Amino acid sequence: MTTETPVASWGLSSAEAAERLAEVGANRAPRPKPRSPLSRVVDQLRDPMILLLLAAGVIVVLLGDLADAGIIAAVIVLNTTIGVVQEVRAANAIASLDRLSAPHATVLRDGEPVRLDSADVVPGDVVRLEAGDIVPADGTLLESAALQVDESAMTGESVPVARGEGEELLSGTVVTRGRGWAEISRTGADSGLGRIATAIASVGARPTPLQQRLSRLSQQLVVLTLALAALVFGLGLARGEDAAEMLILAVSLAVAAIPESLPAVVSVALAMGAFRMAKQAALVRWLPAVETLGSVTVLASDKTGTLTEGRMVVQHLWTPAGSWEVTGHGYGTAGDVVGPDERGSLTPLLSDAVLCNDARLSAPQDDTWGIVGDPMEAALLIAAAKYDDALAADAGDWQRVEEVPFDATLQRMVTVHRRADTWLTICKGAPEVVLELVQDQQVAEQAREATRQLAEQGFRVLAIADSRGATRPATELLESGLEGELVLRGLAAISDPPRADAAHVVAACAAAGIHTVLITGDHPATARAIASELGIGVDAEVADGDMVLRGEHVDRVDRIGVYARTRPEQKVDIVSAWQDRGDVVAMTGDGVNDAPALRRADIGIAMGARGTEVARQAADLVLADDNLRTVVTAVGEGRRIYANIRMFLRYGLAGGLAEVAVILVGPFLGMPVPLGPGQILWINMLTHGVPGVAFGGEPMDPAVMRRPSPPPQKSVLGQGLFRQILVAGALITLVSLVAGLLAPESRVQTWVFLTLGLAQLGVGLAIRSPRSGLAWRSRGLEVAIAVAAGLQVLAVTWSPLRELLGTHPVPLPDAAALLALSAVPGVVLVVQRWAAASKVPAR
Incomplete structure (x- = not known):
């Protein structure tokens, strides 16, 4: 019906x-x-x-x-x-x-x-x-x-x-x-x-994989820190210190050494990162996708509407009687059909293209057709209107009575129409499918050669054939294939020009260590032409769906850059082959049959504008603008979040390590207890409070998009982070102990307290992300550290705080010396960073 x-x-x-x-x-x-x-x-x-x-x-x-x-x-x-x-x-x-x-x-x-x-x-x-x-x-x-x-x-x-x-x-x-x-x-x-x-409404949200890894890290830190706290308590008793005071000191030290705000910082970083992506037209449907995006190493991309404009236009028409060029651009009304004077064979071709079609054209605005439906079918309607605008009216005389909708597996669409006592059956689809159903195989062979030539020029080719008669075709015949029943009416060569920035997007992915793979249902020659224009797989192999079906792609998946004539379900095999190599795969798709591949991929990416609802629901990320550039933006956001979390860990754990080390080592150098419980908690409150949260909003370091991302199975403390924590912690410990050794005996705690707190904040400034410009929006960390530093100084200058924390005033010359000493760790880290950057070869 x-x-x-x-x-x-x-x-x-x-x-x-x-x-x-x-x-x-x-x-x-x-x-x-x-x-x-x-x-x-x-x-x-x-x-x-x-x-x-x-x-x-x-x-x-x-x-x-x-x-x-x-x-x-x-x-x-x-x-x-x-x-x-x-x-x-x-x-x-x-x-x-x-x-x-x-x-x-x-x-x-x-x-x-x-x-x-x-x-x-x-x-x-x-x-x-x-x-x-x-x-x-x-x-x-x-x-x-x-x-x-x-x-x-x-x-x-x-x-x-x-x-x-x-x-x-x-x-x-x-x-x-x-x-x-x-x-x-x-x-x-x-x-x-x-x-x-x-x-199931009562079921709570599960933690993300990164949150789980950091939770395990926190548990390990708790065990280690409690052991150190017990050691501090035992050593204090051995020195004859008061048991109650040492108990408070040990517990305070244990709490101060752990970045207890880390889980909350991670949750907000992920959620706000997802919200920032949404402002860039990338809608995250599953929170862990934010962190996984930063680890993507392979991007398997659809062509139409993603790498290309998605604005199809028929540029050539071919019939056994000749070929014609269709002028005009996109969905514009301007244009004509130019070619041999004898154009009679175009009428049945374009008439069939109008009838076997589910798209619609709305009234032109600003000399541009409005389209409803599939862009490829709309392109056929626009070509027919350029040829003869009466074709659409003539099509209204026919009643569609039966159809076999387009199917990605069959690669064709069949409609049955009736006008008076005449029945018209039209088949439209991939040339290799439709031409097998044509009665005259000699004509079909000519069409195959024309298809090959058009495909090599980068066109997507559709074949259209029909059968007219006084008998309605049986449903079984429609389903089985109409083999030998049809007359070829011609070919339509359709182009979908690459987006203006598509080549730049591919290059940006390559610079970020992301391998782009083109997967399309187009002819291999068409796919190769588009891929070459975009810079995808310049020296790579081209595989087709039959190779994937036979599993011949698995052993050389890293050498294949283009997949042509693939069916949507074969994308699952392509994704699996990459994942078996240990890669993190992002997969784009828009159709019903893309859903399994979107779920199989580490990151499923659906098209928001032209994609089906089921594809959007199966995906982790929805591109509201159908633009692959948005994926690069989203990957950058994922890497930014991961880098900021690691930056916070470097800052927070280095400070905690320094506090523990100062308490442990100070007495062996002849000092009294270097810090009181209240002083430890004050430093912890200032350094892990607002400045800690500010690390989550740091701008992206451009360098993260110029190198491959770390594998997700790697420890969050890997890639040298553990060593960096040790170095920063050692520097803070060193200057704090020096301050204690230089201090008058009655001022040891004050000098260590002031130096340790300011040194931690200085390290925070030294390791922050590079930034450009003076926008206050990107200066949140500096403001937070400045406020914290002001409160740290206030703790030794304002009498109510001095009484609360047990500190003493510091003379101005001594304060200047301690400030210079506190700056040493940050300065050393900045110099070390500059030296490392100078050794990196220019790209």
Whole structure:
């Protein structure tokens, strides 16, 4: 049954839809209730490090040390506040992403099809469903054309099932073939998908792989630091120190040595990174994708609309009687068909192209056609309009009565039309498929040679053939192939020019250590021509789908740069071959059959504008602008986040290491206890508070996009980070101990306290990301460190803080000397960085 035009009485008016939406609510699956502020606070207080601080607070209160108790309370309040604020920011960012990436549906409103968010669908709405759509709510089919649905998400049955008029469709199922109109009966929590969602609404979000690795690292640091704290406690008792004071010191030291704000910093970095990507037209649907993006080593890219403009234009027409050039550009109305004077053979070719077509042209605006539907089919309509604008009107005399929709496996589309007593069967598709069905194989051979020549010039070629008669073809004949039944009408050579910046994107990927692979359904010669123009696989091999089917690509996958005449399901084999080599693969796709490959890839990337809903739902990243440049931007964001987390680890762990080392080594050099418990907690609060969070917002170092990313299985402390932590920690320890040795005996703690805190902040400035310009937006870290440094100095100059922390005033000449001493670690690291940069050869 045809589904070309909906019945006029179907659907709702806008007013009726608004009333029902207010009555039944949005068509959304139930979600977990937002967490209350109190529950967030309780979760923060459950952190083992905070529990240690609470225990220390109880101890010092019992001992009557109210000054240290006040500092401990301030640390707990600050850490808890930062953690809660970060959680709320992360939740808001993810909620914004959910709204941006919400699925859509085509609904009849006021008798006209409109596209809107699936959340606005209400009972009584009539929705249009096509291959690739996800059924937005439960409903009943009013009309269908060869419609099949994948119900595995609901029933577990993996084989798509046919659905016809009067049969029910369930929300969340996927249309794999055909088209149809369905009337919605149940939405939201009342739908089948909604009932399942209700059962799982209480399930929380799982931590990302990076969060899990850092959690394990934190556990290891806790064990190590508690052991060191026990050692400090034991050594203090051995020296005859007061047991209660040493207990407080040991617990304070254990807490100070651990970057307890790290999990919250990571959560916010990932969530805000995803939100920043959304502003660049890259919608992240799964939070771990943000970190995985930074590790991508292979980008398997579709051609049409991704590397190319997606604005198809017919440039050549070929028939057995001759060939013609079609002038004009893109979807512009200007242009003509130029060639031999005898153009009679073009009429049946272009007439068939109009009839066997699901696209539509809307009224031109600014001399440009508006298109609805597939760009390739729209290009055929525009070519027909340039030839004879009466062809579209003549097509209205024919009634489409049956069809076999285009299928990526069959690589063809068949429609059956009737006018009076005449039946017309049209087949359109890949030349190698259509030409096998042609009666006159001599003509077919001429067409094969013409196809080869056009493909070598970079054109995508479609063949069109038909059969006219007084008998309607049997359904079995349509499905089996029409072999030997058709008359070839001609070929259409279609071009889709590369995007202006596509070659630059490929070059940027190569500079970042990302290998770009082109995968297309085009003829091998067409694929090679496009790839050469873009700089993809200049010296690489070209493989076809048959090679992939036989598994011949596996052993030399790293030498193949172009895959032509591939079917979407073969992308899974290509992705798997790369992954077996240990590569991290990003895969682009837009169709129903791309979904398995998108799920198989480490990062599935779907097209937001022209992609099907099922592809978008299967992907981790959706490109709202269908532009591959956005992938490069997203990869850079992923690498920026990972680099900033490592930078924070270098800063935080180096400071913690220095605090432990100063406490351990100082007494062996003849000093009293170099730092008091309150002083340790104060330094920790200043250095790990606002400056620690500011590291997560650091701008990207351009160098991260000029080198390959580290494999994801590598330790987060790998690539020399552990050594860098040791070096920075040793430098801070050294200047702090020197300050203690130079200090008057009664001022040792003050001098060590001031030097240690300022030296840590100096290291933070030294290791920050390079930046250009004076924009305050990129100066958050400097501002945070300046504020922290001011508070550190205030702790030895303002009498209330001096009494609280047990510090003393420092004379101006001594203060200047200590400031210079504190700057030494940062200066050494900057010089070391410059020296390392000068050894790197220019690219």
